[in-house]
Amino acid sequence: MPYLTKEKKATIFTNFGGKAENTGSIEAQIALVTxxxxxxxxxxxxxxxxxxxxxxxxxxxxxxxxxxxYLQKHNLTGYRALIEKLGLRK
Known part of the structure; x- marks a missing residue:
């Protein structure tokens, strides 16, 4: 059984990228790696x-x-919101 199913990936991309097709969003990529x-x-x-x-x-x-x-350099507010949402640090 794969640890990440298509449905779970679609949920991650929807929550962090805006829609399931937005797989290239930096926030969605970070959430998937996390x-x-x-x-x-x-x-x-x-x-x-x-x-x-x-x-x-x-x-x-x-x-x-x-x-x-990369996200911190290009979008500081988005970076702060993402680390808060993922519970990564600080």
């Missing part, structure tokens, strides 16, 4: 020695960091 990070984190809590998943998690965290940095 969902993948939480899913892999839960997996790693049960499987502590899964090093390939740990590496994938670190790559996703770096990708989210780069996307958030």
């Amino acid at each position: 969902e993948r990070i939480t899913s892999i984190s839960k997996h790693l809590q049960a499987n502590k020695h899964d090093h390939s998943s740990q590496r994938g998690l670190m790559q996703l965290v770096g990708q989210r960091k780069r996307l958030l940095s």
Whole structure:
């Protein structure tokens, strides 16, 4: 069973991108990566020695960091609203 179904992705894109077809929205991309990070984190809590998943998690965290940095530079109010909505920091 996939961890992200089409319906779940559509929900994420609707909530953060405005509509389900708006998959290129930076906010929607960040929300999708965040969902993948939480899913892999839960997996790693049960499987502590899964090093390939740990590496994938670190790559996703770096990708989210780069996307958030881009959003912060180009839309500070949107950045603040997104980290508040996702509960990321501060």
